[in-house]
Amino acid sequence: MRTYPGLIGLGLAVVLMSLIGLGWSSPNRVDAASGMTIQLPLSTQGSKIVDASGKSVLLRGVNWFGIETELHAPDGLSSRDYKDMLAQIKSLGYNLIRLPYSVQSLRSQNVQGINYQLGSNQELQGKSPLEVMDAVIQESNRLGLLVLLDSHRLNDQRIPELWYGDGFTETDWIDTWKMLATRYKNYPNIIGADLKNEPHGRASWGTNNSETDWRLAAERAGNAILAINPNWLIVVEGVEKNVPGQKLAAHWMGANLEGVEKFPVRLSKSNKLVYSPHEYGAGVYNQPWFNEPSFPNNLESRWETGWNYIATKGIAPILVGEFGGRQVDTSSKEGIWQRKFVDYIRQKDLSFAYWSWNPNSADTGGILQDDWQSVQAAKQELLQGLVLANGFGPSTTSNPIITQTPTAQPSSSPVVTNPSPSPQPTQPVVTTGQGALKVSSNLQADWQTGFCMGMMVTNTGSTPVQNWQLTFEMNQASINNSWNGNFQPQGTQYVVTPLDWGRVIEPGQSRDLGFCANKIGSDYQPRQFSVSQR
DSSP: OOOOOOOSOOOOOOOOOOOOOOOOOOOSEEOOOOSOEEEESOEEETTEEEOTTSOBOOOEEEEOOOTTSTTOSOTTTTTSOHHHHHHHHHHTTOOEEEEEEEHHHHTOOOOOSOOTTSGGGGGGTTOOHHHHHHHHHHHHHHHTOEEEEEEEESSSSOOOSSSSBTTBOHHHHHHHHHHHHHHTTTOTTEEEEEOOSOOOTTOBSSSOOTTTBHHHHHHHHHHHHHHHOTTSEEEEEOBSSOOTTOSSSOOOTTOBOTTTTTSOOOOSSGGGEEEEOBOOOTTTOOOGGGGSTTTTTTHHHHHIIIIIHHHHTTSSOBEEOBOOOSOOSSSSHHHHHHHHHHHHHHHHTOEEEESOSSSOOTTTOOSBOTTSSSBOHHHHHHHHHHHHTTSSOOOSSOOOEEEEOOOSSOOSSOOOOOOOOOOOOOOOEEEEOSTTEEEEEEEEEEOSSEEEEEEEEEEOSSSOBOSEEEEEEOOSEEEEEEESEEEEEETTEEEEEEOGGGSOBOTTOEEEEEEEEEEOSSOOOOEEEEEEEO
16 A cells, blocks of 8 residues: 655666576574574464464564565665665564565566665675575575565556456466575575465455455465475465455455455465455545544454454464554554554564565655664654564574474474573562653563563653663673663673664653573672663
8 A cells, every 4th residue: 555756767777687596505593692492484373373393473574675666676775785774673673574576576687776885785786686685585594584575566566456467467476486485495584475465456355256366366376385385374465345245344455354254265284374464544545444433442343353353263363464654643643543553463462564664665654764774763662562572672682593493304403492481570660860761670571591671761851861871780690682772781780871763762752672681690680770861
């Protein structure tokens, strides 16, 4: 549903290169200094996505678009080093990138919009769109970022109603998926295939019309992929309308999954199926339900009827493939909707990929500001609680451990399993700092060898606060993972300063930050929290 900026006529050089495979064999393990582990591949169990050990996994990611446009590469590389971009995504705590592409782009040799003079971008010079995708996936793997591939468009110009059209056949669409399933079969961090972005218009569900029934097409494509790569999750979006017996009169494109209970997608491996709605606010389009007198209290029943009943009834997991918007305030329709939706995701423990990382999504904006460097602090602050819930949290120092279980091809690296934190309910300790600043701390998790501590700094005054710092004492523990702050030890005291995007705290606003640490003795719990202005 989003609109894109104009990308034609950039006047950059066209590069020709043969479309060849990588021949790259990915490692079984992405090393990390985190106490958390994901054992790949992922599967499903009732309403949950689980890893190979059966542990529940929450996917909390961003959409980084561009390969599906005329650029044929992730957007923003005219301004940023691609490795720097990925490292920033990781540093904010996301563990997944939904990576859109078009069939046309992957069949092309042309790439635009990359400044090859910027750092690691020089490695992309001379590469085809598919080889640029390879490089992004390789670096994501090194950082511990998972990747969900998304067939977003057929051509480079628009999102089609159906899985064929715009000069491409169903065979073209499925053959592209089969090529990707083969090419990336041994990439441990690619977790699955989002089969087709936002079926709409004539697309139907449960009608048994071979020309329009998206459910049947999803089965054909999903089973073709699983025949080649049985480890991938198959992610199936909804339609817009044309579902027999649907209860709601209208839906967003891709959000209508009302037909799943009566007409489920049937895959050769039932434990690989994930359903994926898209939801947006009034900033994208002022839908009728935003004008109902009961707004916003009418939203949760819509979401439950339209798609979340699938998780509630244990049919399959839900991954919200897209949501986003420019407004996150408490007064605009879009801001109210977006806050309500984030709360809903948190309450229901849903996986998601936020639209978008890019700032230039015309009707939603992104997490980045227009300079492609700075973070939209209000958005990141809103999403931070969801990111923390993924079990890893933001990190500036380490990556989650990702391991792959042995498949038919034997692996020389053993599967690594680390104990997962068990939440220990504790009462927050509130300490009043200088002036209007207050800090609250909470022991979020505590296990045999480590723990995680969350902190919130709040401006209770009437004027903005700048250049604040937090201090605390900690003896027998060593920080291995931190988020939203620079943690510097000074003896047994730690001094924490905010990241650039979090330096200013407006009246009534808060900043979430925290860390995980290894225990090196019984006196490990931090204490004497204090916050002040520098």
